Amino acid sequence: MATTMQGAFFLGPNEMALRDVPVPVPGPGEVLLRVGACAVCGTDLRILSGGKTRGVVPPRVLGHEIAATVVAHGDGAEAIPGVPVGTRVTLPPGITCGACRFCVIGLENHCTRREAFGYKYDGGFAEYMLVPAHAARRRILFRVPDTLPDAEASLAEPLACVVNGQRKSQVTVGDVVLVAGAGPIGLMHVQMSRLAGARAVIVSEPSAARREQALSMGATEAIDPTAHDVGDAIRARSGGYGADVAIAAIGVPGLVMDLLRWVRPGGRVNLFAGYAGAGEATISANLIHYGELIVTGTSACTSEDFRVALGLLSEGRIDASALVSHRFPLAAVHEAFDVTRRGAGLRVVVTP
Ligand SMILES: [Zn+2]
Ligand SMILES: [Zn+2]
Numbered sequence: 262m263a264t265t266m267q268g269a270f271f272l273g274p275n276e277m278a279l280r281d282v283p284v285p286v287p288g289p290g291e292v293l294l295r296v297g298a299c300a301v302c303g304t305d306l307r308i309l310s311g312g313k314t315r316g317v318v319p320p321r322v323l324g325h326e327i328a329a330t331v332v333a334h335g336d337g338a339e340a341i342p343g344v345p346v347g348t349r350v351t352l353p354p355g356i357t358c359g360a361c362r363f364c365v366i367g368l369e370n371h372c373t374r375r376e377a378f379g380y381k382y383d384g385g386f387a388e389y390m391l392v393p394a395h396a397a398r399r400r401i402l403f404r405v406p407d408t409l410p411d412a413e414a415s416l417a418e419p420l421a422c423v424v425n426g427q428r429k430s431q432v433t434v435g436d437v438v439l440v441a442g443a444g445p446i447g448l449m450h451v452q453m454s455r456l457a458g459a460r461a462v463i464v465s466e467p468s469a470a471r472r473e474q475a476l477s478m479g480a481t482e483a484i485d486p487t488a489h490d491v492g493d494a495i496r497a498r499s500g501g502y503g504a505d506v507a508i509a510a511i512g513v514p515g516l517v518m519d520l521l522r523w524v525r526p527g528g529r530v531n532l533f534a535g536y537a538g539a540g541e542a543t544i545s546a547n548l549i550h551y552g553e554l555i556v557t558g559t560s561a562c563t564s565e566d567f568r569v570a571l572g573l574l575s576e577g578r579i580d581a582s583a584l585v586s587h588r589f590p591l592a593a594v595h596e597a598f599d600v601t602r603r604g605a606g607l608r609v610v611v612t613p
Contacts, residue, residue, distance in 0.1 A: 262332065267613070268387030269594040270320040274311025277323070279592065287335035290394025292344065292402065294329035297411030299385030300585075301601040301609045302326055302419065303535075308379075309598065312537075316380050324385035324611070325354030325378045328405060328414035332389070338397055343404055350402040351414045352392070353421065353567040354378050359399060370425070370561040385415075386594055388613045403567065406575045412588060412610045413574060413581035416445075419608070420570035420579060421562035423449040423533075427457060428566075429557040430506045430531040434458035439495055439504040439523055440480070442511030443471040445584050445607040446533065448478050450508050452579050455479040459506075461498045465491045474607070478583065495523050509534055514542035521548040521556075529555045584608050 266284045271277050287293045305323045317323075331348045334341075344350060357364050357372035364372050378384040382393060392402065405414045423446060432438055438454040440447050443466035454462045464475040464483040472483035484494050495504050503525035509516055512534035520530045521544060536542075549556060562570075573579045586606030589597040591613040601609045 263388075266388035267591055268322045268383065269591060271309060271317065271323050272319045275309065277309055277595065277598075279594070280320075284389050285391045287333050287338065287391060288394070289336045290338050290397060291335040292331060292338050292341070292392040292397045293333040293335075294327075294350070294390050294392060295332045296327060296329045296385050296388060296390055296613045297349070298328045298415040298610050298612050299324040300326035300412075300415045300419070301597050301611065303601070305379065306598060306602055321380070322383035322385070322387045322390070323379045324387075325380075326415045326418045327352060327354075327378065327385035327390070328411035329385070329390070331402070335394070338394070341397055341400070341402075343400075344402045348402075349405040349407075349411070349414070351405050351417045351571060352378070352401045352403065353562065353564050354384075354418055355561060356382075356393070356396040356399065356401060357564075367563065367565075369563045386591065386611055386613070388591065401564070403571050405571070409575050412585045412612065414571070415610055416581045416584060416608060417567060417571045417574055418562070419446060420449055420574065420581070421567040422446075422559065423453055424566040424569050424573075425562045426450065426508065426531050426533040426559035427453045429559055430508055430529050432457040432459055432506050435460050436505040437461045437463070437495070437499045439463045439465065439491070439507040439520070440475075441465045441507070441509050441516055441520065442534065443468070443475040443480075443483070444510065444604065447510035448474060448584060448607065449579065450510055450533070451475055451478050451480050454506075456573075456578060463491070463495055463498060463504070474583070478580065491519070492523055499525065503528060505529070506531070512536040512540070514540060517542040518544050518548075521545065521552070521554060524552070524554060526552045527554070528552070529557065532556070532558045535560075585610050588612055
């Protein structure tokens with residue numbers, strides 16, 4: 262095995278550089294992974310731009326949407342069941358304590374001692390990465406079946422967040438669902454809503470290319486909100502009643518009021534995407550009050566969401582191949598970030 266490797270290190274706001282460093286040697290209980298694929302997430306862009314560097318102390322390898330192969334065990338780690346050397350794995354980015362109140366009540370994504378790869382620990386934009394002993398002990402490595410390529414397995418994390426959002430939205434058989442935004446996350450919501458039994462999935466998306474993709478992934482209708490009234494389309498599809506569920510898959514504060522207007526009384530609105538800055542939006546509280554609306558948010562995922570997402574990918578129930586639009590070698594990691602920033606593709610995957 263090589264003794265040196267390349268990694269893309271975040272060095273400070275807007276500064277990331279490829280460096281040659283020694284391949285980490287796994288200490289007691291640690292697991293060494295050879296990274297096969299790491300997808301670029303909006304969070305990586307926010308950390309690099311300096312907008313969200315909380316807890317990220319440079320130099321740090323970013324990247325938390327990872328598929329990899331187990332290549333070495335530190336003393337004792339070989340006893341962890343299910344992950345012998347040679348096993349292909351993926352992992353949820355969060356390492357949770359399992360003991361705080363939120364972990365105990367099933368909200369481990371809010372664990373008060375949560376740590377994460379690409380934040381506190383080096384992530385996936387490198388040839389190799391270490392899984393700390395306490396994380397390996399908590400069985401965060403999930404085996405990937407041979408039929409699922411690394412690039413697609415690396416999408417388990419964003420899909421797990423979508424699973425979380427779908428649970429909150431309670432999409433069920435016969436629903437009319439509105440998905441605002443048809444980026445990779447919106448397209449996952451489209452596919453998941455269809456799987457959950459929605460009879461209509463209406464997508465609102467200004468980009469013609471993305472509207473096409475939404476239709477090919479199961480949307481029943483894709484509307485350009487700059488040219489047509491989305492509310493009219495929803496009413497036409499729902500007998501005038503409004504959507505059962507509306508999901509914001511793009512962080513535009515002005516859209517929140519629209520979603521509240523577009524759902525029926527008792528309808529569910531999920532604010533899935535994050536908002537820049539304080540995320541302030543103007544809404545009519547009466548729409549929630551008189552409409553008896555259920556408004557939820559979604560942030561990250563639990564390991565159970567992750568297990569469900571990986572299962573859906575493994576069984577081919579969610580088409581991840583169409584969501585991977587670009588692949589770059591590690592040497593082109595900056596280009597991978599640029600393509601993601603421009604929104605020029607869907608998920609952009611780096612293959613170290
Ligand atoms: Zn992510
Ligand atoms: Zn906890």
